[in-house]
Amino acid sequence: EAQVTQNPRYLITVTGKKLTVTCSQNMNHEYMSWYRQDPGLGLRQIYYSMNVEVTDKGDVPEGYKVSRKEKRNFPLILESPSPNQTSLYFCASSLRTGGVSEAFFGQGTRLTVV
């Protein structure tokens, strides 16, 4: 079954404690991205990756890092989480290489930073 898998689904952490949210896709997609969803703001792109070792900033990259060492994995790293990073996070992957086509989304990770 084609899917994007995020882990964990729920996470409560304390300010400053480094964390990683994993994302894996089994569709051999080249394009992967991370979004955060906040009330009244919709989905905002954090980072995206066009292929292995190729990443770029989205609209709200501050406080986040990503890496793309393998095609299937695209982890989101919060080196020093802060309460304003409390949000619902989605990973997505997409096939089209010349741009963005129909993206498949993971089920989301609800992060709370206290």
Added chain:
Amino acid sequence: DQQVKQNSPSLSVQEGRISILNCDYTNSMFDYFLWYKKYPAEGPTFLISISSIKDKNEDGRFTVFLNKSAKHLSLHIVPSQPGDSAVYFCAASVGWTLNFGKGTSLLVTP
């Protein structure tokens, strides 16, 4: 600065009627537009898309219309069903970026 705008946070429609969800955009470089549907506690799922070279795309009960001169697109759902109740996100793409609107919550009542 929001480049994709969904100005109606919510919409309520009776079952069997037409649902029309609207979306406006500001960037004339967008070349691909998509609609996503999202249920609570799930990730968004792709619904329908349209290239900027077209003005209409239809898939079953769902039709997307694009008016490039007005920088406006709309999603029509006919007939609406209670299972269509969800949040609908409009998205627009240029290059490698995908910009989402804030979403419209659709409620289809029996």
